[in-house]
Amino acid sequence: MKYGYFDDDNREYVITNPKTPYPWINYLGNEDFFSLTSNTGGGYTFYKDAKFRRLTRYRYNNVPVDDGGKYFYIKDGDTVWSPGWKPMKTELDTYECRHGMSYTKFKGAKNGVETEVLQFIPLGFWGEIQKVSVKNTSSEVKKIKLFSFIEFALWNAEDDMTNFQRNFNTGEVEVEDSVIYHKTEFKERRNHYSFYSVNQAINGFDTDRESFIGLYNGFDNPDVVNEGKSKNTIAHGWSPIASHYIEIELQPGEQKDYVFMLGYVEVDEADKWESKLVINKKPAKEMIAKFDTVEKVDAAYNELRTYWDNLLGKITIDSGEEKLDRMVNIWNQYQCMVTFNMSRSASFFESGIGRGMGFRDSNQDLIGFVHQIPERARERIVDIASTQFEDGSCYHQYQPLTKKGNAAIGGDFNDDPLWLILSTSEYIKETGDFSLLDEMVPFDNDASRAKPHFDHLKASFYHVVNNLGPHKLPLIGRADWNDCLNLNCFSNDPNESFQTTGNKKGDTAESLMIAGLFVMYGKEYVKLCKRIGKNDEAVEAEVHVSNMIEAVKKHGWDGDWYLRAYDYYGKKIGSNENEEGKIFIESQGWCSMAEIGKEEGLVEKSLNSVKEHLDCEYGIVLNSPAFTKYHIEYGEISTYPAGYKENGGIFCHNNPWIMIGETMIGRGDEAYDYYTKIAPSFLEDISELHKVEPYVYCQMIAGKEAFKPGEAKNSWLSGTASWNFYAITQYILGVKPDYDGLSINPCIPSKWDGFKMTREFRGATYNIEVFNPKHISKGVLQLIVNGEEIEGVIVPILEKGKKHSIQVIMG
Amino acid sequence: MKYGYFDDDNREYVITNPKTPYPWINYLGNEDFFSLTSNTGGGYTFYKDAKFRRLTRYRYNNVPVDDGGKYFYIKDGDTVWSPGWKPMKTELDTYECRHGMSYTKFKGAKNGVETEVLQFIPLGFWGEIQKVSVKNTSSEVKKIKLFSFIEFALWNAEDDMTNFQRNFNTGEVEVEDSVIYHKTEFKERRNHYSFYSVNQAINGFDTDRESFIGLYNGFDNPDVVNEGKSKNTIAHGWSPIASHYIEIELQPGEQKDYVFMLGYVEVDEADKWESKLVINKKPAKEMIAKFDTVEKVDAAYNELRTYWDNLLGKITIDSGEEKLDRMVNIWNQYQCMVTFNMSRSASFFESGIGRGMGFRDSNQDLIGFVHQIPERARERIVDIASTQFEDGSCYHQYQPLTKKGNAAIGGDFNDDPLWLILSTSEYIKETGDFSLLDEMVPFDNDASRAKPHFDHLKASFYHVVNNLGPHKLPLIGRADWNDCLNLNCFSNDPNESFQTTGNKKGDTAESLMIAGLFVMYGKEYVKLCKRIGKNDEAVEAEVHVSNMIEAVKKHGWDGDWYLRAYDYYGKKIGSNENEEGKIFIESQGWCSMAEIGKEEGLVEKSLNSVKEHLDCEYGIVLNSPAFTKYHIEYGEISTYPAGYKENGGIFCHNNPWIMIGETMIGRGDEAYDYYTKIAPSFLEDISELHKVEPYVYCQMIAGKEAFKPGEAKNSWLSGTASWNFYAITQYILGVKPDYDGLSINPCIPSKWDGFKMTREFRGATYNIEVFNPKHISKGVLQLIVNGEEIEGVIVPILEKGKKHSIQVIMG
Known part of the structure; x- marks a missing residue:
């Protein structure tokens, strides 16, 4: 049942029944x-x-x-x-x-x-x-x-x-x-x-x-x-x-x-x-x-x-798919700007009094709006980095008014540092503005401890290198991206916060999700080092990345998928050995995106396992089977009823990681199928079940083990917005800024005939037409720029202020 | 207008119009x-x-x-x-x-x-x-x-x-x-x-x-x-x-x-x-x-x-005044038990999530229920004292679940320690149980630092002695009884708490209210020392008390009333020299109760000034004139609109101090007049204005400078309950437990013919009849105990389990 309709010409959603x-x-x-x-x-x-x-x-x-x-x-x-x-x-x-x-x-x-x-x-x-x-x-x-x-x-x-x-x-x-x-x-x-x-x-x-x-x-x-x-x-x-x-x-x-x-x-x-x-x-x-x-x-x-x-004119598409076009051209971009403004503070689910700006959240949100407002994105990166410590560790949140780290929440979420490499590299790729790396940025908001921004990235990288566990995998700290996987918490007092309590020394519990993240942005860090002539540093960093890849292959593979973590006792989490929580989405997403073991087929196996165990009608659930009892050694994750939030819910933020993973092995049909399952415009007809707005993403949709699968909660303020925009535009449609130009390498549904995109990039307008005559998902046969065919998939940086015509023929 | 009626036989208030x-x-x-x-x-x-x-x-x-x-x-x-x-x-x-x-x-x-x-x-x-x-x-x-x-x-x-x-x-x-x-x-x-x-x-x-x-x-x-x-x-x-x-x-x-x-x-x-x-x-x-x-x-x-x-049978009166009887016999005692249970946590004005047990509040509440549940009163005293520090200073609040001091609020409310002498001495007078003084009571909830409870009283006494200011008057710290008189705070950030912020060193601002409190309970401390044979300590303490009396006379008298305080700059507060806040109730109450300068007529002058400047139709306001602008050096008190709360409101808790003061100079008509102005049963007919329940006290009634004088707020959880019960029973009706017996020395309206009271005391029942044939307010001519006339005003401790007949003839 619908309660209104999209008026795309006016960029409006029109509600005609007040009882939504x-x-x-x-x-x-x-x-x-x-x-x-x-x-x-x-x-x-x-x-x-x-x-x-x-x-x-x-x-x-x-x-x-x-x-x-x-x-x-x-x-x-x-x-x-x-x-x-x-x-x-x-x-x-x-x-x-x-x-x-x-x-x-x-x-x-x-x-x-x-x-x-x-x-x-x-x-x-x-x-x-x-x-x-x-x-x-x-x-x-x-x-x-x-x-x-x-x-x-x-x-x-x-x-x-x-x-x-x-x-x-x-x-x-x-x-x-x-x-x-x-x-x-x-x-x-x-x-x-x-x-x-x-x-x-x-x-x-x-x-x-x-x-x-x-x-x-x-x-x-x-x-x-x-x-x-x-x-x-x-x-x-x-x-x-x-x-x-x-x-x-x-x-x-x-x-x-x-x-x-x-x-x-x-x-x-x-x-x-x-x-x-x-x-x-x-x-x-x-x-x-x-x-x-x-x-x-x-x-x-x-x-x-x-x-x-x-703002919305900087990227527009014409795909022939109305629901997709309205997401990319209007609502997804709009939601990205809202998350830029609000972070996670004020919605109809966030009461506006609980949370500051997340270090992790803000870095990720940035990939959704950097093309719209690059100057403010740069300012945001500096704000975030200014709260970091010299050893690379981070406050988990900072206050929007003072821009200072929030000591009440503290730090030790060990994925936090790496997200700074993501936001910085995406900013530079979009803008070409390497000067950010030289900007003097404080540590812990202390101007006297300012160092070039590059040093913050280096500190981030080595924070992982310096905090490895028994399997040479990254220590998880209080948690990684999943705030609710608290492996050093062991709380039995209901008035304690899982996020600020830590009863155990954190030198055993390890995260495969951070391992994938490290490989992904470690490679990016290496690239950056090379670009600015820090070749020795690049060589050293590459060794650490290689070591991590080996560690994942050796200790992070469960046979059909990547493990999720090792707990405080060194036991596997997200393994077929477990009774509940046998498989988790995060490590499949990150190790696939990082292509760890791709040549040995691990990525494909992992994604097939996601399909088999985590996928359902309404999206990909976070873990399966959901936990039915409290595991004190896992923390908050096992407190939720089965099928909700991080316990078997479709936590939409992480679904694009699988979409991107699928594009790494060329499976455009699967990637797009996942995209349409959670994209709100595709859910308009089931609004009665979906419950929240059909024009913006929500944080969570109840999963297959829930009482009411498909019912969504916590719309608007979620990293889901930026990651889905990033996945659809840069990996599925495949138009991705790179240091030297605009990479165009779509991975689309095979039935598509192609699509059009207009994109502002480095001051020029790229009018892109993609043709898919053979109905494949991935592969560029010809790339024609202003009438001239060029090699590879990267359109070089073209003359500012001009419109340029690009044709891509897949094959 | 009334919305119901009192059913005294059933001890009920019956509401007949739901739209109160x-x-x-x-x-x-x-x-x-x-x-x-x-x-x-x-x-x-x-x-x-x-x-x-x-x-x-x-x-x-x-x-x-x-x-x-x-x-x-x-x-x-x-x-x-x-x-x-x-x-x-x-x-x-x-x-x-x-x-x-x-x-x-x-x-x-x-x-x-x-x-x-x-x-x-x-x-x-x-x-x-x-x-x-x-x-x-x-x-x-x-x-x-x-x-x-x-x-x-x-x-x-x-x-x-x-x-x-x-x-x-x-x-x-x-x-x-x-x-x-x-x-x-x-x-x-x-x-x-x-x-x-x-x-x-x-x-x-x-x-x-x-x-x-x-x-x-x-x-x-x-x-x-x-x-x-x-x-x-x-x-x-x-x-x-x-x-x-x-x-x-x-x-x-x-x-x-x-x-x-x-x-x-x-x-x-x-x-x-x-x-x-x-x-x-x-x-x-x-x-x-x-x-x-x-x-x-x-x-x-x-x-x-x-x-x-x-519970209610332990004290009952028959005064011939229906409204008074129902307060004393039913509702005031009932409210005292509610404040014992709730402290200041949950009412329709206290949201139940903000406040722990107040050190000061709980000590004072105790004087309202110690006769009903002496065992629990003793337990409460020990709980409170256990949160004190060795130097006598106190956490301002403690948590009811853990019974630990609340570090988030902190301490340095310099009146806090003295209230422990009040509660302890009242407990012993009611019960005769001196063993409390020997009980080992922790400091700062650390059992290894336990000392006899008497040492807590000593620490309390000397905390004042050791924290005197330039005029040898007590330093106020963050505030005294009036949480809102913050003389070392100097806050201009609206997100700061006046109670936890202190920008200034607190070695100048002094409180006359604490001075009066110190003289009052310093004398009590001296008495206790003598009773348990600590005569040297008694002699030394007496010197400190005398010094304080002299300091008040020398530096605390403004000509017609007692000053309120000296501020951070050493300037007078509550002086005729001030433009606003010329006179305050607290120091008039405490210095009068402590009879400082009584012989020189200061008490009478002070109370006359209260009548002239602070009294109004609905009770005695806290200060006059109310502040119309913010004084950063005074803190929260000057933030309230004129006539509300601590800024010219009738803060009912302190009105009984004046009532008691009046009884010190024998003015029973004035004391009772003040009593009836704020006693809720007397306000039933103006319920429409009064707004809150006509059967319980409220914290505050809007004062004469308010927009709506007489409108009350914050009913139920207030020290008003215990202090009014204490004032009416022990000072106006004048039946007061003492170490050696029950003192009976009424100070009543001269028009009264007398009254009756039945009181449980040390296991016996005292059936008291007071006769006032000459229609005076104060003075005992004859005291007859079980048919025998005795000297003085103290009825000795009588045989347990028996009923005893006492006649008091005033004259």
């Missing part, structure tokens, strides 16, 4: 100021940090779901309704929610009144616009009443939902003209306030939640709206809100437009006050003036659309 | 297992620790308020209603909620069906009973459907409301017969589960919230109830709930009774499983069997009532 199986959301904002908004107007707004600067309140896991947000009430006679359906849930004559690129449009109609709400955050602006257009589509004069509603959070989202003995006393607002100012704690330590304005005179307002809604009423039954008249309340403590009240008269066919703005203002200490206890409203008024007409709003909206046209 | 101005709650449970329940069935249950063992989910600051709890739905034809009004909010023919001593009864009736729900936790039991009686009061046969509802929390309340990317995957239940078992995380590190049962066969059940309620519905509109039929769902992840479905047929006049139980079970590791993935239900079944009939339930209920008869 779960709230389907969108993200507004692209830099400092962000909103989450659901298809019924639920969600919240924050400035930079979803924990420390929450502008509006949101209640997670609420009943009804997603209750609370930015709402409008239209009172038309005795009928009250909302253009986004919620909160009133009055049945509408028509309902439509269009989630676009950083904007959302609601359109609702009832009894001859049509209301459209366009919601977006102008570029570079610290405020959210709601353009509300109310139109009389009837043949009679309409007199209606419009009420707006938002609820302020008292800034720190965690404190806001726990510390009531203080917070019920602190709320403060001011109202002047049509603007409601929220100034809680501005008197003391805050240099910021927020406001909610409308560009026209109002007939009333409310700022006290209890007065507006009524203590025992819900958002769907507010007192003030029922009574049809604001109370003009000024909140003192309890829960400040902002609601405007506007009486509207419309002639038949007439439309009126209103511009609402939720803004955020910071002021210098010296400029905080206009007069005693009266805040300085000048900066707010300046913001309001910027968008006080529909024309100004429309201009900003068009600017935003152009911004996204440019 | 705020949820009015009660506490169930007396030892390990607790519930909070509002007058409409909202609230939650936990085992021992409201953060780490939350059995049911609760959403604070919800819209509607208090939405979510333990609910029943009665479907009678097309009408659905709830006996506690919520969640359905269907208008009832009759509604009544009786909050009694550790139990609550709901009675609702609609269309000829009457339902009573009796809710309580049997003594020593880890389960809550709901006895549901459904009666047909009509003349026709009634066929109705009963649905129960609770929502499970996933144990750790903080994690439960933030960590959805994990938690939406982990929920697990089992259903067998009429019992729904919640076993999330039991598979791994938890040794406990919970269950919800009913003692009869059921027609269906649900355990998946979304299935029961519907994604877009509220608690007031559940799908299953609407459809009139359970779906028999088994929850896998998301939000497990428990709902039973029972079809009931009732003849005219017939009643049927059902016993529901929400229980908590711990099992040994070896006994966790019945079979693979099937939990061991034996202990649950044993619990259920204990209360599987109405007779067993009624017996346990009667046992609970007898338990409270005994």
Whole structure:
């Protein structure tokens, strides 16, 4: 069952049934100021940090779901309704929610009144616009009443939902003209306030939640709206809100437009006050003036659309497969930008108060957006590397506000260092900008300990070399990519974090996943060394890589697949010897991608085993069989019910590793089959089961051993976005930036006739046409660049600012 | 306006209008297992620790308020209603909620069906009973459907409301017969589960919230109830709930009774499983069997009532003032027991996840319950003292589960140590048990560093002596009793805690409040030393006390009142020289109670100044004028809006200090006037303004400079309970345990003719009659004990197990 449709021309998903199986959301904002908004107007707004600067309140896991947000009430006679359906849930004559690129449009109609709400955050602006257009589509004069509603959070989202003995006393607002100012704690330590304005005179307002809604009423039954008249309340403590009240008269066919703005203002200490206890409203008024007409709003909206046209114009494809095209051209790229902005902080599954920027996450996210915003990618790499230690080890997370490592979570996730080689090499391949390697980058955020960025890569490489276990395989530390495989934890206290507890000395438990990762990015490190003339270092590094390959072959192969790990006791994990968890996806992915033992057939065997044991209708599960009991020596992984999360769930992030692995042995049909199983646009028809948005990837789909296989959770903020984009564009479609040019070596379904891609690369536009006359999956017969055939698969760096024509004939 | 009435015979407050101005709650449970329940069935249950063992989910600051709890739905034809009004909010023919001593009864009736729900936790039991009686009061046969509802929390309340990317995957239940078992995380590190049962066969059940309620519905509109039929769902992840479905047929006049139980079970590791993935239900079944009939339930209920008869029987009064009697005899004592159980952890204002046991709080709470449960009081004193350091300094809080000091909050609240002298001396006076002083009590929870408890008192005393400032007054450290007076903090970062940040060296800021406290309990310490023969120590201590008295007179007197403090710069706080915060209540209270400068008239002047500057219609405000701007050198106190909390609010905890001060100079009218201003039973008629329960004290009432003077917040968990009980019984009524007997020296309103009190003391019953023929406030003319007149005001320790008759004639 579908709840809407893709409007690819407008780059929108259009929801036509408000009762989606779960709230389907969108993200507004692209830099400092962000909103989450659901298809019924639920969600919240924050400035930079979803924990420390929450502008509006949101209640997670609420009943009804997603209750609370930015709402409008239209009172038309005795009928009250909302253009986004919620909160009133009055049945509408028509309902439509269009989630676009950083904007959302609601359109609702009832009894001859049509209301459209366009919601977006102008570029570079610290405020959210709601353009509300109310139109009389009837043949009679309409007199209606419009009420707006938002609820302020008292800034720190965690404190806001726990510390009531203080917070019920602190709320403060001011109202002047049509603007409601929220100034809680501005008197003391805050240099910021927020406001909610409308560009026209109002007939009333409310700022006290209890007065507006009524203590025992819900958002769907507010007192003030029922009574049809604001109370003009000024909140003192309890829960400040902002609601405007506007009486509207419309002639038949007439439309009126209103511009609402939720803004955020910071002021210098010296400029905080206009007069005693009266805040300085000048900066707010300046913001309001910027968008006080529909024309100004429309201009900003068009600017935003152009911004996204440019971002999404850098890679576009025409494959003949509609569902694929909309993923690559629109939604997958869009999601990559959202993960760049949010990391794992704020979604409808991430509450915005728990997690900083992950070292590992951020490096991987980068491969999804480096082509769009290379300058910011470089900045991000430096931020990440600055938190590393001299020995190559890393804080597992860092704080977005301070950019410092998060000591509370600590480090010792032994895969972390290697991801820096991935992000750096991908950045250089995309941009050609080797100067990054020379940039002086601090260790542990201490500028006095800065070294060239290359030294960080070297430290990363040798952190593995210097931390090998009994089988000469990499020690796992607290965990590797799978945060939940905690081989040195041994926790039996439910109040302990698996990620920060480590009872055992970590000198035995080893990870085959890190081994594959090391071979993969060890080779990349060797290449980089050679490119910058560090040949001795390259030679030495190659020895370490070779040793690792040998160690994997000798101690990491289980007969039909790669082992997952050795545990604290030196016992195998992910072996046919095990009763549960016989095979895991991660080591198959990484050792295949790294082509370890490919010549002996290990890669093919491994991938065949994945097909046989891990694949199912909805994707590739993480491990099989799932654990049914707790293994204290494995940690969190065995705590999940079978089929969920890292215990036999389809953890989508790792599925592309298998797709890429398949392309290493030329199996384009298999690779693409895996791609379509988890790509959301392909799942639109089963939305009722899939539950979350059909336009973005989720972290996890319940696996074959789950109660409800195919049900997905934790959409939006997942490394799944970048890895799938990377796999489809660079390995399946096969257009891959390299140091000397653009490599084109597709590995596609054999039934395809080919495809087209337009790609910006090093300042030039590559118009690529791939032809597959023989219906094979892999193999380039001819490569023609601007009419001339060249050798190999790498298109050289072509003249900037020009369009170039490339034909690839497979065969 | 009133919303109910006091039923003193039953020791109940009876709410007859469900729409109270705020949820009015009660506490169930007396030892390990607790519930909070509002007058409409909202609230939650936990085992021992409201953060780490939350059995049911609760959403604070919800819209509607208090939405979510333990609910029943009665479907009678097309009408659905709830006996506690919520969640359905269907208008009832009759509604009544009786909050009694550790139990609550709901009675609702609609269309000829009457339902009573009796809710309580049997003594020593880890389960809550709901006895549901459904009666047909009509003349026709009634066929109705009963649905129960609770929502499970996933144990750790903080994690439960933030960590959805994990938690939406982990929920697990089992259903067998009429019992729904919640076993999330039991598979791994938890040794406990919970269950919800009913003692009869059921027609269906649900355990998946979304299935029961519907994604877009509220608690007031559940799908299953609407459809009139359970779906028999088994929850896998998301939000497990428990709902039973029972079809009931009732003849005219017939009643049927059902016993529901929400229980908590711990099992040994070896006994966790019945079979693979099937939990061991034996202990649950044993619990259920204990209360599987109405007779067993009624017996346990009667046992609970007898338990409270005994507890409350230890002190009873008959003053002729109904409102006073119900405070002293019932509600104030009841609240003191609740604060003993809860400290400051879980109320409708304290979210149960933020705070441990306060060192200061717990010592003070003890003076409210030591007469009821002296053994547990002694245990509590030892727990508290065990967290102290050898130099007398203290952790500010300790954890109830581990009983260890909370390093995250730290120490250096320099009043903390002295409260230990208060609790210890009050304990010994009540019990005569000097052996406590010899008990070996650890420092910093290290048994190897244990010393006799007396050494802890000595360390406490000298911690002040060793930490004096420039005026020889006590250094304040992070703060004194007023956590918000942070004189060494200087914070301008809103994400810093005022309580844990200290930027400045604390060797200048001094507290007059601690000075008064030191003189008060320094004298007590001297007395104790003498009693146990430590005369040299007594002599030395007396010198320190005298020095402090001199220091206060010299540097702590502002002309008309005592100063509050000296700040970091050595400037006065609470002086006529200040523009705001000229006078504070704490130093007036403590220096008056300690009678510093009484002979020179300072106490009287101070108290007159309190009357003039701090008193208002609703009580005594903390400071005046309230601060209107942030003083970085004062800390949190100046962050609150004027009139709220510690900034000009009526912080009820400190009002009794003034009452006691007034009794020191014999002003019984003033003392009692202050008492009645904040005693909740006296405020019943203004419930609409007062907002919170009229049967328990709250922490704070908005002061005269507030937007809404008289509006109260943060009811239940406050030192207000114990201090008011202490002030009214021991200083106004004047019946005060002393080492050698029971001192009787009332200071009452002059218009009173006298009063009666029955008091258990050292195993004997003292039947006291006080006569005030001359209508004075203070002065004992005759003291007659068992018919014989004795000298002085102290009734000696009388024969155990006997009743003794005491007459006091004032004059």
